[in-house]
Amino acid sequence: MKQNNVSIVLWTAALVIALGMAVFGYISGEAQTVFTKAVKICMECIGLG
Amino acid sequence: MDKKHGSKLRKIVQICWGVLTNAYLKGFTAGGSTIYTGPLKHFCVPGMNCYSCPGALGACPIGALQAVLNSRHRKFPFYVLGFLMTIGLFLGRFVCGWLCLFGLIQELLYMIPTPKLKMPERLDKVLRYLKYVMLIVMVVGLPLLYRNDYGSSKPFFCEFVCPVGTLEGGIPLVLMNDQLRPALGGLFIFKMSVLAVCILASIFIYRPFCKYLCPLGAFYALFQKVSLVKLDVDKSACVSCGACARKCAMNVDPSKTPNSTECIRCGECIKSCPKNALRFTCAGKKVGTT
Structure with missing residues (x-):
């Protein structure tokens, strides 16, 4: 039971960190970097260099 | 989950997800000449899905990760x-089994009725580490180490591996857009060769790209033991008959390692037990009825 509670706390802490990272990254403009790349045809991705 | 309809449900989810995330008909x-440029492109999809796919x-x-690193x-x-x-x-890797269009494509290819290839166990075991190498070297390492004169890097995995x-993206765009065709060269031929190997291998081996090359699967595998969605074995009911291990196309023995890093949560073992x-x-908490 105690081990289960520890797992829940650790899992929740990991989720808070993950969500925090995502929100921080979004606010600091990383989403814009992703967007800028994703809205253009990516020549490297499709094999045109 | 209903044992009888589990596989059908998964196929429906895979198809619906593939259509839904590639629904830009224009x-x-x-x-x-165009791909989707709306606000949804700020966000990633959970599975492998090229953002240069016309839809x-x-x-x-993986492309987004490299874009930021580069x-x-x-x-x-x-x-x-x-x-x-x-x-x-x-x-965890539930994404691989249920929410990845390329995974679905490989599964459909594997349904072509041909003799299937069973990889020698030792070779299979070694090759499985390749996907971690892809993640560490091609997705993260090389983009960090290599810098051009302008200080930016290349999406090494996308450019040199990703089928x-x-x-x-490549095939539909090249087929539809005349202006892209003059740019075809050695790199395209190389990438087409990688794709051809993946497609051919998928006919004989179950999901070879997912097993051996996918860096996204490697990343999700790290969470397999702690993810909310898990596979559970009722040890009091299990008679160790091996039916689940024989059924598993990812070569996992679910009765011994239900949360193996290789399990894609397809649920075939549940059906076979x-x-x-x-x-x-x-x-x-138990999901569905068995």
Whole structure:
């Protein structure tokens, strides 16, 4: 039971960190970097260099 | 989950997800001159899905990760890593089995009735580490080490390996857009060769790209033991008959390692168990009826 509670706390802490990272990254403009790349045809991705 | 209808349900989810995330029809009708440029492209989809696919509505997480790492400002990829960790914590490799279009394509190819190839166990074991090498070297390492004169880098995995981009983006765009054709060269031929090997291998081996090359599967595998969605074995019901291990196309023995890093949560083992000893759980609670 105690081990289960520890797992829940650790899992929740990991989720808070993950969500925090995502929100921080979004606010600091990383989403814009992703967007800028994703809205253009990516020549490297499709094999045109 | 209903044992009888589990596989059908999964196929329906895979198809619906593939259609839903690639529903920009104008990309297919505008002669390959445009792809979706709306606000949804700020966000990643959980599975491998090239953002240059004419229909793609979201960003590929591996492409997005490299885009941030490659930028001149050398940012730590908080946004993409945070997103991937969140998905990993909830679903783990359930994404591979249920929410990946390229996974579905490989499964459909494997349904072609031919003799199937069983990889020698030792070779299979070694090759499985390749996907971690892809993640560490091609997705993260090389983009960090290599810088051009402008201070930016290359998306090494996308450029030199990813068959998903060739299939979902390269082929349709090149077929539809005349202006792209003069740019075809050695790189395209190389990437087409990688794709051809993946397609051919998929006919004989179950999901070879997922097993051996996919860096996204490697990332989600790290969360397999802690994700909310898990596979659980009722040890009191299990008679160790081996039916689940024989059924598993990912070569896992679910009765011994139900949360193996290789399990894609397809649920075939649940269906095969004569004692109903296997089940999906979500946050420790049994899911569906068996």
